[in-house]
Amino acid sequence: MATSVAAALKKLLPKELPPSLSTRSSTLYQVLSRYPNDGVGQRIHQTRWSMKGISDSYWVVTKTRLKLEGKHGKAWGKLTWKGKLVSDHEEEIRGGLKYTWRQGVSRTTTQPSGTNPIP
Template sequence: MSSAVAAALKKLLPKQLPPSLSSRPGNLYEVLARYPQDGIGQRIHQTRWTAKGISDCYWEVTRTKLKLEGMHGKAWGVLTWRGKRVSEQEEKIPGGLKYRWAQGASRTPIGRVSPSSSSSS
């Protein structure tokens, strides 16, 4: 490709992807907006859970109402905490804007043992 064409393309393309197309963690609504049906059926977790060594925790999203191109909204789901389903019915997912969220279940960082997986003597 010639340098003139490359320069023209560079001017047309945005310098930063919109939050809904990014693969990095973001607020709850940015993460959900990346998926079909606004994330219904996805498992999501707060990134701080992994940092604290809390593993196998996630929200399974059952309903969403996103606003402002996925920057704000509301989401409901069912919580699984350390592998055990906590909620019987869907409930509003708290901390959507306050914390950073990522897709999937939380994992224990390599080299760190989760308090729930250690055995007592």
């Protein structure tokens, strides 16, 4: 009985969520499309910054122009790099499709104690 109910639910649910409802990391434009005003005012960062040990770095989005439900577009903002404001004026955020993005500020990932990082 339980397996037939699970099978029926599986048929009703979509195979994947639309980009605006997904919680995983994705392109810059998909991340921004999840928020009101297409993400204007949000802090965003590239996930690779955390993996490289770069913390307290992010863009504050000031303007967006999204296309195709957040699959493409352009975004502008001010960059804060390692806690210091780098951009005095608004500039285009590059790498929107090339890299993986997340909402928030980059944080360094720490190794569990007693393990050595792989060179």
